[in-house]
Amino acid sequence: MRRTKEEAMRTRMSIMESALDIFSEKNFANASVSEITARIGLSKGAFYWHFKNKQDILIKIIEEFCAGDCDKYMGLCEASPEAVGSLRGYVKEVLERLRSEERWKKLHELMIRRHEWPQDIRERVDEILHEARTRDIKQMETYIVTRQKAGKIRKSLSAHKAAVLLVSIFHGFGISQLAGALPDELPESLDILFDALTKEFSVKSEA
Template identity: 35%
Template structure:
């Protein structure tokens, strides 16, 4: 039974991996389950066993992208840290460094950030993804709340606005990198850019 579950999960992940390629090449609106099945080298029945339609596949891809990210953010909040700004700087730096080593993650991010048009059938998915984005903002805001409490950041700016500024900064870097990974040495640049950004926020001398 255990082996059967493992095989089923492997098939599911193979379908999702294939879907990223098909959605990127064809667009979500034009892609079909048959094309995804061919790319994954499985039957259409196998696809339908795991997903009712391509929108379920699309949402599953977003969940696979989003859930580990939120878990990673929350792990850093499990214990009090004397330097939440530095903690957040390290977290954000490592996110970029890991991205450079994970081709599938890059492909999935490229799909959602550069290739996705949230119109038509995707409108419902956009609403779900916006909710997920709010969860991310709330998680990041907790770091800023701690930093303000410790006097590391100005209390004149809300944790939510600190998070919004950081989100805009990081999305800009992501866009530049994903548009031309070969021209953007993220391994070298990420630590420098994060140091510039987070270093400019602090009001203390830590």
């Protein structure tokens, strides 16, 4: 049973990777389930075991990318005694991943083509992106409040406003990186931003 479940997961991932390739290369209306399965040597039956149709798999692709690695992010933040935790290392790591990993480049190509999607798909993707942004802000706000209670971040700082600002900045960096618009030296320059945040968030700045 364990092996069967693992095999099913591998098949599902293979289908999603094939669909991502095709959706990032051509108009969504011209892509077909047959093309997705033929590229990886599977039957259409295997596709329909995991997904309802090509609209369903497109939504699942966006959902999985947006899910990200929240647990890792929060763990990194909580592991450091700094006011801004290990955010600097995490952000640098994410930007490098967005720059070097092919899957993220394909996702960017996919999102560029979103005007070609049916209206209901675009609306659902907008909801997914909004939900992901709201989740990230809530997580960041919870972290800031926790650090304030621990005496690591000044209590006069608005946790919500700071969370909105930080998440907006980091999301902006991510989108720019996917578009290839960030200079190669940015990761080193980020230390200036995080040093400033550490100083601004510090309880010493409240004195």
